[in-house]
Amino acid sequence: MATKPTQYPGLLSSSRITTLFASLIVALSSGSNYVFSAYAPQLAARLQITHTQLNIVGLAGNVGVYSSGPFWGRIVDSRGPRILLVSAFILLLSGYSGMKYIFDTGFPPTSTTISTLTFCLLVACSFMTGAGGNGSFTGSVNSTAKTFPDKARATATGIVISGFGLSAFFFSTISRISFAGNTSSFLQLLALGTSMPMIMGFFLVRQIPLPPVDSVASLEHAAEDAIDAGAMDVEEAENSALLEHAEVDDAATPVQLSRRAALSQGLLPNVYGRKLWTSSDFWLLFLILSILSGTGLMYINNVGSMAQALYAKDNSHYDPVEAAHWQTAQVSSISLMNFSGRIFIGLVSDITKNRLSLPRSYSLTLVSSFFFLSQVAAANVDNIKNLWIASGLLGLAHGSAFSLFPTVCIEWFGLPHFSENWGYLSASPILAANLFSVAFGRNLDAHDRTPSETGHPGPVSGLALQCLEGRQCYVDTLYLTVGVTFLSVLLSIWAGWRDRSKIVSSREKFANSRGEMVWENSERD
Incomplete structure (x- = not known):
């Protein structure tokens, strides 16, 4: 009796x-770490x-993001998303509670x-x-990547990633x-709003099996490697890996053909381990x-x-509610x-790669320029009404960076060891x-005054330290970041030039190797 095929x-x-x-x-409940500034000044004033x-408190959240990724990745790959959810x-409810x-207890x-x-x-x-x-986001993206076939995987994971990006908003x-x-x-809203969706996710977020024809090993490995990589913003790497594979498989431009040929000839790098640590590119x-x-x-x-x-600058009628509105607007x-x-x-x-025939690393200069x-x-x-301009540019730069760098990492060091x-x-x-956050905090502390010294009510009347000098409270630190981000622009230009030179060199080596093969064949004839 014939076995009925699996549906x-x-x-x-x-x-x-x-x-x-x-x-x-x-995912929408997972990116609350970036809403820290909406309540941070009030937290500092109360305590x-x-x-x-305060910057140490904020950095602890960032360290939680970047240090936990490899741990969560190994669990979700072997046990699925439920343990992560x-x-x-537990972590989100306990943390915000x-x-x-x-905050309520005070000092x-x-x-x-x-x-x-x-x-x-x-x-x-x-x-x-x-x-x-980071754990919940890793579980959600991993499950989505393994649930949808290649033709829809990038779109599906992109939808989930966009949810994380809009979490703070x-x-x-x-x-x-x-x-x-x-x-x-x-804070109570954050405790419940970030943790309760995990209960729903525990029952509904799961991997739906794919037909064997869609279970292409290389694509699945690319998705799993991206999950192992280790940071919330880094999950964009998954899309990059999938797109990179698609680019190799499709009908290609001359630039892509030379890359595929170079890959087959072993001319593209597969750098990892000690070789990575000694690489100037890394x-x-x-x-x-x-x-x-x-x-960022x-x-x-x-x-x-x-x-x-x-x-607070030149504002004799400080309204804490209106001040909070300006915070959340940023x-x-x-x-x-x-x-x-x-x-x-x-x-x-x-567009840079496919239409202009330039490496994607050229876009590093654009991202650095945004910063x-x-x-x-x-x-x-120097006016609170205009701060949204700087905030918008910073958001554009930060999102661009964590979308582009994983792709450049793949192109420079290869896909086989992308996770590592x-x-x-x-x-x-x-x-x-x-370094920058502690410098910023020390700069603000140096300009802080008590309400008795200023005669100003401050964020929390009678309690808070407050600087009333506007941008002079922190601008020295921004001069530091202006300098280092300009340095990053120069380094990005150099990185693009180095990458372009290496690609040209690889093409020449491949062309020479083909020429030698043709010459040898003609001699035999």
Whole structure:
């Protein structure tokens, strides 16, 4: 008796669509780490911690993101997304609930600030929110990539990734409408709004089997490698890997043909391990990404304090609710432009390569220029109404960077060890982010004054330290980032030139090898 063939759900079947939309909701709840500036100044004012300490709290969330990726990737590859979603539920609920409890409790009446132990708990809670959000996002993207066939995989994962990019906009908009000036309620919203969707995801986010013809090993490995890579923004690498494979398989332009031929001749690199660590190309990319992402994280974590400083300048009637509106407006601008940047740079880099016959690394100069312009704009903004310009440019730059760099990593070092290579590169933000953020915090602390010294009510009357000098409160740090981002522009130009030179050299080697083969064959004839 013949065995009945296995029936697989269609592309638009209810099971696949359910996984897609459930993953989108989970992703939308996973990017709350970037909404930190919407409540950070109020947190500092309530707990009487310095801006330097506040930056340490924000950085703990970033470290939770970038350090947990490889751990989550190994689990989801071997056990599926459910463990990640349960862990994310616990970490997000505990993290934000802990921050709310510490905020509500404040500092003891006999002290002027919180204890060292309480501050360490606050840092731990921030770390949990970063690690939890990264875990849920990793699970959602992994499940989506393994649920849809090659012809729809890039689109499906792109939808989920866009949900993560809009997470900060989603929560900051709710804060502006419903919880302006009420930080405790906003932290409660984050605790429930980020954790409860994980319960839904536990039951609905799952891998739907693909027919054997669609289970192309190379594409699945590319998707899994991207998940292993290790950071929330890094998941865009998955699309890049898939598109890179598609480019090799399709009818190609002369540039693509030379790349495919070079691959078959072993002329394209497969760099990893010790060879990677001794590669000047790796350290060049590492330095550029460290500068750019460090600048981005510094701005994202401190734009709320910048907004308050600008709003407080020459404002004798300080309104905490209106100040909170300006804070969340900056977060929304960054989030929306971050989402746009991911799409924009993908189109630009494809046009650069496919139509202009130039390597994608040329787009590094454009991304670095966005960062440079954002810092120049921020350093010159002295009115709160214009700060959105700098915030929008920074969001565009940050989204573009984490969409482009994984692709460049693949093109420079090869796909077989992409997970390992990008894991090292994606750790680069931690170095510069710590340096720039601590410098920013110390700069603000140096300009802070108490309400009794200024006669100004401050963000929280009678409690908060507040700088009333507008952009002078922090502009010295922005001069630093203007300088280093300009350096990144120069380094990006050099990186593009090096890449172009190597591609030309590879083509010449391939042409020479073909010429020698033709000459040998003609001699035999």
